[in-house]
Amino acid sequence: MKPAELVQELKTLRKGRGLAGRVEDRVGPLLRSACSVADGDGMVAIREKVSDRLSALAADLPEDLRVAALAAFAICAEARQPLYQERVRWAAQRLDRDPRTVRRRVDEAIDLLAELAASSSPPPAASAGEHWHTSSLSIALVLDELLVLERRRIVADQEGVRSLDLAVSLPDGRPSVTVLYGGTLVDRGMETSSRWGYGLELPRPLSRGEPWETAILFRPPSLRPYMVTVPRHPCDSFDLRVRFGQGSRPPEVWALEGAFQRDVSDPGYRGRPHAVDSSGELHLRFRGLMPGLAYGARWDEQS
Template sequence: MDGRAKECEEDLKRLRRNRGLCLARADQIGAALRDACGVNDEDTPAQVVDKVSAAVRRHAAALGSEQRLAALTALGLDGPRTRFLRDRQRWLSEQLDRNFRTAQRRIDEGFAELASLLTAANAPTAARSGAAWRTERLRVLLALDQQQPEAFLFRQVVANTAELEEIELAVTLTSSGASGRENDVSVDVFSGGTLVHRRRESQDRIGLALRLPEPLRQGQRHEIALRLRVAEMLPHYVCVPESSCEEFDLTVRFGARLPRSVSLLEKVFQNDVSDDSVTGKPLDPDASGEVRVRFRQLEPGFAYGIRWEGCPQEPR
């Protein structure tokens, strides 16, 4: 185990005291564990705890069944959320049908493996893969109750290089038009850069190059705001990240004219987005005719979003 993983393991051991991670304060989470879970200086205390908890749960899934249960129980993320670690260890020994000392060893084993996984999958993964930047958060507001479908995209990016001057990205609004003309999709930059290049990569995919107001240093964050409009669109909206994306928030406003059904698309193959046999969790629009979904730690190459079916209903 390298030094970073060892420091991360020690942070996990300190967190298991008392009530564990589920009720921990942000200042109780060590620097090594924060780094391994992608925490940044701009995160609120609640976001720090949420990020660390989510990362621990995600990587614990790769552990053996006993080590996974042991690590999560010790941190208060599984089993009884009792105040004292000894009570959680006692519960763990009963679940594993092992004595108390063996349960303790399983916790230590789980922490050692978990620390290695966390540090190996640290946020700089995108940098190691050669990506000049990564998406920390993407927020999309899609309005379908306008004369034309209209989407606002707010993307917070993080530089992975020493001096990032330009960002290349692609945007899609799943236009249903068959003409393939360049002006089928309009793109406006509202803030965060200057559009210096645009090209059509496919019928519904536009490649953009934005020059930033000033170069970003490695690790520096920057937000870009775009607006997209098309004449009409296919009945879905998804994000298919090319590199790491930590969070994707999507709000779709249908307004008074609702589709017959709305379903969640989470980690599906891009070619299956329009496949009726691929079904997800049903979603219900709220009283304003809106659907909101949130995804965390998106895997590159997979689609995340929603799909709707049927003709819209008459206004309620």
């Protein structure tokens, strides 16, 4: 694979709406190969594969180049403006740089992405337990009781899916967990100081295209002032409900859509203001979630 030719394909892709637009005719042959795009893939599959691959490669870039790249291709939800120049202006505000500097950062990022893609193999095929995606995720958080109910509907993308690999991040480690239905819990232990890995072994293997539903009740020892999901796999929809209670409504709440993970806990990052209703409840809906980006809500730490 020739990096110089891949650079030209990436520069073509960033035009117009980027990956938020129609991509069938603007993803070149080298980029298709680097992202494991198959001949029969439709627009949705192409967008997901290219977005996932570019996001994974961009994770190895310095922060300013990563922000510039994800904005340029409209991978970040907050930077899905219809014109490339508008996305550059968004990144300029985000990085506190002028647009001319950001355009240079985008070019530098594209050069590095092309080199990384050319020097690395396409992502390996996942195991049978990983060939699935989430069609719908629903989380209900009751802050007074510190209860989190997670309901998930997944769809098998190949024959023989037998398990779901999942994880949850909490400030004080592993929560108390009850599987209400959908499989047998597998404790994978602490993956980091705050992320607990777990899985669900399914009672039988799933066929390609077969849906499956699960429900898990978490009782965390404590929570930070936010609730987000950062999907590992594509997620079609996410429904979030937070019950603060009438006597403990926070003074401010922000919706986070396609945020970078480090921004979730950054006091300087706010998101989109959102109201809490008269019952002290918050309800948010998200569509087309991108793996590796954060979606959910954050509230004032004084709550």
